[in-house]
Amino acid sequence: MTTLALPKRPGEILWFGLLGAGMLAGAVAVAMVLVKGHAHVYNVTREIPWGILISTYVFFVVSSTGLCLVSSLGDVWGFEKFEIIGRRGHLLAILTLVTGFGTMAMELNHPIRMGIYAIISPNFTSAIWWMGALYGLYLVLLICEFTFLMLGNRRLAFISGLLGFFAAITAHSNLGAVFGLLEARHYWYGSFMPIYFILSALVSGGALTALIVYFNHKARGRELSPKYAEFMLTMGKLQALFLGILMFFVVWKIIPGLYGQPPEKYEATMALINGPLAVNFWFFEVLIGMLIPFLILVNPKTRTVFGVMFAGMMTTIGIFFMRYDLVIAGQLVPMREDSARGAHGLLSYFPSLAEIAIVIGAIAVCLFLYTLAEKIFDLEGGHRH
Amino acid sequence: MKNKRFAIVLDTRRCIDCKACTVACKAENNVPLGRDNHRNWVTEEPLRGSYPNLGQSFTPGQCMQCGNTPCERVCPTRATGVNQDGIVTVEEKKCIGCKYCMTACPYNARYYNEEIEAVDKCTFCAHRVYSGRLPACVETCPTKVRVFGDLNDPQSEVSKLLAKNPHRVLKPEMGTKPYLFYLI
Numbered sequence: 001m002t003t004l005a006l007p008k009r010p011g012e013i014l015w016f017g018l019l020g021a022g023m024l025a026g027a028v029a030v031a032m033v034l035v036k037g038h039a040h041v042y043n044v045t046r047e048i049p050w051g052i053l054i055s056t057y058v059f060f061v062v063s064s065t066g067l068c069l070v071s072s073l074g075d076v077w078g079f080e081k082f083e084i085i086g087r088r089g090h091l092l093a094i095l096t097l098v099t100g101f102g103t104m105a106m107e108l109n110h111p112i113r114m115g116i117y118a119i120i121s122p123n124f125t126s127a128i129w130w131m132g133a134l135y136g137l138y139l140v141l142l143i144c145e146f147t148f149l150m151l152g153n154r155r156l157a158f159i160s161g162l163l164g165f166f167a168a169i170t171a172h173s174n175l176g177a178v179f180g181l182l183e184a185r186h187y188w189y190g191s192f193m194p195i196y197f198i199l200s201a202l203v204s205g206g207a208l209t210a211l212i213v214y215f216n217h218k219a220r221g222r223e224l225s226p227k228y229a230e231f232m233l234t235m236g237k238l239q240a241l242f243l244g245i246l247m248f249f250v251v252w253k254i255i256p257g258l259y260g261q262p263p264e265k266y267e268a269t270m271a272l273i274n275g276p277l278a279v280n281f282w283f284f285e286v287l288i289g290m291l292i293p294f295l296i297l298v299n300p301k302t303r304t305v306f307g308v309m310f311a312g313m314m315t316t317i318g319i320f321f322m323r324y325d326l327v328i329a330g331q332l333v334p335m336r337e338d339s340a341r342g343a344h345g346l347l348s349y350f351p352s353l354a355e356i357a358i359v360i361g362a363i364a365v366c367l368f369l370y371t372l373a374e375k376i377f378d379l380e381g382g383h384r385h
Numbered sequence: 386m387k388n389k390r391f392a393i394v395l396d397t398r399r400c401i402d403c404k405a406c407t408v409a410c411k412a413e414n415n416v417p418l419g420r421d422n423h424r425n426w427v428t429e430e431p432l433r434g435s436y437p438n439l440g441q442s443f444t445p446g447q448c449m450q451c452g453n454t455p456c457e458r459v460c461p462t463r464a465t466g467v468n469q470d471g472i473v474t475v476e477e478k479k480c481i482g483c484k485y486c487m488t489a490c491p492y493n494a495r496y497y498n499e500e501i502e503a504v505d506k507c508t509f510c511a512h513r514v515y516s517g518r519l520p521a522c523v524e525t526c527p528t529k530v531r532v533f534g535d536l537n538d539p540q541s542e543v544s545k546l547l548a549k550n551p552h553r554v555l556k557p558e559m560g561t562k563p564y565l566f567y568l569i
Contacts, residue, residue, distance in 0.1 A: 038482075039419075039499045046421035046496045049484035109482020109502060117462035117479045128485050129461035183455060183559060184491035335493035336446070338428045 012219070019368045026361010029354040030106065038109060043352040048331045052351040053107035055327035056359045058175065059204075059320050060100030060366070061135065062197065065172040066205020067093035068142060068164060075149065076161040081231050086157075087379045088212050089205075090146040092370055096208075097139055099366040106358055127178040134171035141167050150377065172197050179330060187257070187268035188330040196249055203246050204319050206239040207293075210312035214305065216374065229305050236308035240297035243315070247290050264333045267346065271332050272325060275344045280321045289318015389470040390536045391450065391509055392564040393520075394546045399528040400443040402427050406522035406531070410447075413510060413521035417500050424448070424494075424507040425522055444567070445530060447507035447522070448473060448494040449555065452562030456486035456495065464503070470535075471564055472511050477503040491559045509533070536564070 033041045044051040071089025074082030105111040114132070123129050141164035148157035173194035179185070180193030213232060217224050224232065256262070257269025272281040293311035296302045332346040351359075373379075410416065410424045425447035433440040450473050457465045457473065464479035465486055480503035487495045487504065498505035510520035514533075518524070523533040534543035546552075547566055554563040 037499055039497070044484075046487070047493060049487040049497070109497065110480070113479070114462070114481040114483070117464070117481065121463045121479055123458075123461055123463045125458045126461040126485070128459065128483055132461065178485075182459070182489050184489055331488065335491055336426070336428055337430075338426070 019364045022360045022364025023368060025357040026364060029357035029361065032354050033106065041352060041354040043350060043355060047334060047347045048349040050327055050331060051349060052324060052355050052359055053103050055324040056362060057100045057104040058327065059323040060096045060103060061175060062201045062204045063208055064093045064097035064100065065168045066201035067208055068168040069202055070205035070209050072161055072165045075157055076165050081234050084227065084231055085209055085213060087149050089209055090142060090149060091373055091379065092208065092212060094142050094146060095366050095369045099362050103362045127174060127181050130174050131178055134167065134174050138167040138171045169198060172201055185330045186264040192253065199246055199249055203242045203315060206235060206242050207312035207315040210235050210308045214309035224305055232305045232308045233303060236297045236303045240294060243290055243294040267333045268329045271329050271346055275346065276348065277325050277329055280325050284321035285318050285325060288314050289322060386470040388537055391470050391472060392536045392543050392566060394532045394543045394566045394568065395445060395530050396568045397442060397444055399530045400445055401528055402429060402443040403527060405525050405527060406445055409521040409525035417498060421496050446492065449492055449561065449563030449565045450509060452564065453560055455489040455561060459485045459489045472509050474508060475504055475506060477501050480504050491556050491561060
């Protein structure tokens, strides 16, 4: 372990300043929630009870699963090129998961009560109960794997990594099931969600992996070694494949929502195509999140180290909107006719300032913890150059 | 209550949209003020015809006390339960406020009650029913839209009404088997 060093470069001071401002904004919002209560601070309603905090939670845990799956390619599945991101990937997977839990805790009205009654009064038919149990197990396995990677114990890292890999898939597909098992919400209902969640996690993980490799070198003012540069290019190719499959999935998510205009599913799908979520969908999800990154990554001329990072950054932004759109679209169709108040006969939701501040705070906390961890832990391991 | 299956039969043709049921329910069950806070409601159907020959129907509703309960299924801590007589309950101290039951309910019958800090909904006024009284909405309705009773008793008014009249339930396609019946 290295000693905790104070920021030395102006860029680093600015970075910590930004994160500090973000965390402060989040802390103020959290204080407001604790003092005034959810109803006065959040914009969620009776009809749309799940808002941006739930979608941000999903975004974080998708990131965690994705980072775990992509990082496992090296330690578990033997792709040597991926071993260099094992420690960083698993560390960030832990941090994104914990931040996700934190965001969820802010959305829940009784996070402490949850800890008690999930244990003494569990309901095994509830996907949320399984979500807690499986993500808890996943977190333990992630911590084990990270510890063994840090200790250089390859055998135990492999075993915990393999278990963690399956825990990640189980937990994350179950998160898809939290939505997919709601018969009342036609937009979500079905077996598509659990599968879609896993696939989109791979895209998320690939994007974040490219970002951490690039910025860890950039922030330290170091050139990428050939090994890292080669990794980035391989990651770029893999990410192009993941994005290609994701686009295929998105097309098949849309078509059944339009074909034959199935009640409620059609209205929710149209909210994305030509309704209140259209800008989010076409601009952020499709263009920024998938199409441009895909074009950057399939073209060998633009699939450079910078290109792979840039595509990763765009995809990460796109995925954030993808989560938001998914969570909100599923609730826009009113369960009772008299509830519709907005255009298109749909309900409306826009996050409150406090909700947005908590999201910014959560992102800042995650990045702060990661930056700090980079200073505390030796994340290069046996791959120092 | 053992060997009972409580239900409400509604004759919506009698409904005048006075919303006395909603007010009575709020007063009886300490429902906090606010647009989102209500245990029962009256849906105003679209206007029919053209001026001056207009008509409108109203559909009162509340928790359907379903026979197949999506809310009970999804609750992670078993805060939502079902009594032997079919009344769907929420145990306040167990509710973690995840609002999963609210997304699972196809009738939007649930809301988060900030005062009791738990999800809240119609219980057929169980506290009144178990002491031999009628639910507040049933008792207060000026045109007797609602009839409350035990479907397991063939001599009850609800059983007789359903035997005599064609009826429907809301969203039968959801498979929730609601115990609010609407006479056609």
